[in-house]
Amino acid sequence: MLGPSPVESATSTVAGADVISCLSTADVLRLLKVGRVFALGTRLDPDDLFQEALTRVLDERRRCPPGVDPVVFVANAMRSIADADRKAIQREQAALAEAELTEERPASGKTPPPEVILTDAERQAACKKAVDDLFGLFADDEEAQTLLLGDLYGHSADEIRQMNDMDETEYATVRRRMRRKMNRAYPKGWTT
């Protein structure tokens, strides 16, 4: 997991410029790949997602606690930005649905208004489609599907290897294959 949100201390955090200067070319390329995954369900281009995270770090709107890996710190910033965009989209969709269903709104009670149920169901459907699409991408790769199934249920890399009797090299080989296929399929970010 990316770890809990870092606790920010005004007196001991690392300056934004220092965080950025710690990032190697490989680190930035890693973060761009991470951006492609986080971009799912957002309106953000992966490069823009990375850039926005970078400007927030440089602007000192997010401060990195000492001892936290700068790559993880920036990745967490990207995750927050992507989450915020998805929530904004949900709010806009709920507002649109509310506007359309205003005349048919039931009397107030314990049941959530129809537009909220509609949005929750739509969200579940969108998530299911994203996962189904990913399985579809690896339709001809049984090993990749096995790893994906383990991911789906929140199993760690160690657990997945043990469950499938894979050593680290075999596991890394399948992961590499999965990354390359996703890079080719979603060069501008994971979409459904």
Added chain:
Amino acid sequence: MKGESPNYEEQLSHVIDALVNDILSTSDEDVLAEAAEEYGDAQKAAKHVDELISRARAVIGRRKLAAARSEMKTAKQSPRLPALRLSLDRKKHILQSFAQRDENLRKSLTMAARNEKQLTEADYDAVLEALYTLGAIDEDGNPR
């Protein structure tokens, strides 16, 4: 619970975590090799990285400049010191009354007059601010 629909949002969140963790733990060698494949070669990938970082720094630079300009504009429109809103004659009077007691200030004012250097209102303001900072006058320009 039997019959309960799976939580697809939770499942997707797990998949995202796993994919991201995999990327973050990929070796530099693999990252650079995969980037070379995507961008055509490693140099193009590195150039793209440099451009993104430069662009972020430029955005911050522009924001800081805009903030500094805005701050200056605000400072000009609302002087910190009420004494700076006094008339020029009043400001001159305050300085001259101090000059009578302070030899250095008197010499400076005299030299300026001899060299026909017109003291601008900004010059008077600067001295008033200095006197305020030193505690010689209050914010309205009255001697303490």
